[in-house]
Amino acid sequence: MSSFNFDMLASIYDATRGYPRDVALRIAQALDEASTAGPQTRFLEIGVGTGRIALPLANLGRDLTGIDISERMLARLEHKLRAEDWQEERLAWGDLPDEQGQPQQAWGKRFQRTEPDAHMRIAVADVHHLPFAAVSFEVIIAVHVLHLVDDWRQVLQEVRRVATPDGMFLHCGDEHGPSDVQEVRAQWRRILAELGYDEQELYQPSDTELQHACAELGWQAVRWIALTWERAITPRQVLEGILQRNWSSMRRVPDAVFQEGCRRLEQWAYAYFGAGIDTVRKQEQRFIITRYQAQAQER
Numbered sequence: 001m002s003s004f005n006f007d008m009l010a011s012i013y014d015a016t017r018g019y020p021r022d023v024a025l026r027i028a029q030a031l032d033e034a035s036t037a038g039p040q041t042r043f044l045e046i047g048v049g050t051g052r053i054a055l056p057l058a059n060l061g062r063d064l065t066g067i068d069i070s071e072r073m074l075a076r077l078e079h080k081l082r083a084e085d086w087q088e089e090r091l092a093w094g095d096l097p098d099e100q101g102q103p104q105q106a107w108g109k110r111f112q113r114t115e116p117d118a119h120m121r122i123a124v125a126d127v128h129h130l131p132f133a134a135v136s137f138e139v140i141i142a143v144h145v146l147h148l149v150d151d152w153r154q155v156l157q158e159v160r161r162v163a164t165p166d167g168m169f170l171h172c173g174d175e176h177g178p179s180d181v182q183e184v185r186a187q188w189r190r191i192l193a194e195l196g197y198d199e200q201e202l203y204q205p206s207d208t209e210l211q212h213a214c215a216e217l218g219w220q221a222v223r224w225i226a227l228t229w230e231r232a233i234t235p236r237q238v239l240e241g242i243l244q245r246n247w248s249s250m251r252r253v254p255d256a257v258f259q260e261g262c263r264r265l266e267q268w269a270y271a272y273f274g275a276g277i278d279t280v281r282k283q284e285q286r287f288i289i290t291r292y293q294a295q296a297q298e299r
């Protein structure tokens with residue numbers, strides 16, 4: 001599998017994607033509420049990364065497993081767990097009843113904390129081949145990951161396999177409200193097209209495709225905006241994010257195209273925004289949850 005591995009973005013991930021602390025907590029609470037979870041609920045996050053979503057949720061007193069193919073992203077998560085005083089439980093892989101095979105490459109680790117009681121297990125594994133027995137999790141979460149994998153349909157099959165019959169799949173993501181800072185990304189795409197590179201190569205299944213594929217697995221969808229907040233951002237910050245190749249899509253652009261693209265984008269941005277390039281804009285952010293479940297429950 002040649003899914004996009006985030007090793008090269010691990011050191012900047014939290015600084016560039018992290019939520020404000022109160023937003024992270026509200027997202028965790030929204031996911032907890034969406035899952036109608038209790039202390040016995042077993043959560044799995046596929047593509048857990050640095051635990052941006054998973055750690056605040058586990059901290060509510062939940063039992064959460066996170067898998068990722070990036071050892072460096074998981075190392076960041078492990079660092080945060082230790083910093084927040086989670087204690088490692090020393091168990092061999094296979095000691096817990098749902099663990100099967102080996103986590104794909106390297107390691108699986110388990111941590112626990114008290115007050116509230118919580119468990120977190122992290123493992124290096126490919127989401128196309130989850131190293132867990134069938135029917136192991138009540139809630140499976142995916143946030144910004146399906147566009148990175150080779151075969152999202154196979155991933156869905158795996159998710160369905162490890163879910164309990166009345167379990168659920170929470171597919172989530174961030175959306176931005178309108179703002180002229182979006183023009184920077186739009187111009188970047190136009191420049192890439194001028195240079196003969198099609199950024200759409202990154203394939204993100206549409207909501208409709210996902211809903212059809214999930215319906216075939218017996219899952220119905222309910223989608224809602226779980227929360228909104230406001231961020232302060234300048235056009236220069238968006239520009240810098242591209243120039244510094246902070247996003248996975250930019251890492252895929254061939255170097256020569258990227259360099260020429262940056263030269264053109266910078267020139268365009270100073271001309272288009274003028275002195276306003278450093279003016280702060282307020283932009284609405286939204287966290288969207290789509291819950292897939294055999295018996296769709298309206299909210």
Ligand SMILES: C[S@@+](CC[C@H](N)C(=O)[O-])C[C@H]1O[C@@H](n2cnc3c(N)ncnc32)[C@H](O)[C@@H]1O
Nearest residue numbers: 003006047048049052068069070126127143144
């Ligand atoms: C954009 S990050 C999202 C991380 C986390 N869900 C969040 O929202 O902060 C995507 C993560 O998916 C992981 N990933 C990509 N392909 C994967 C695969 N085939 N199996 C497991 N993880 C994968 C990447 O390594 C990365 O950590």
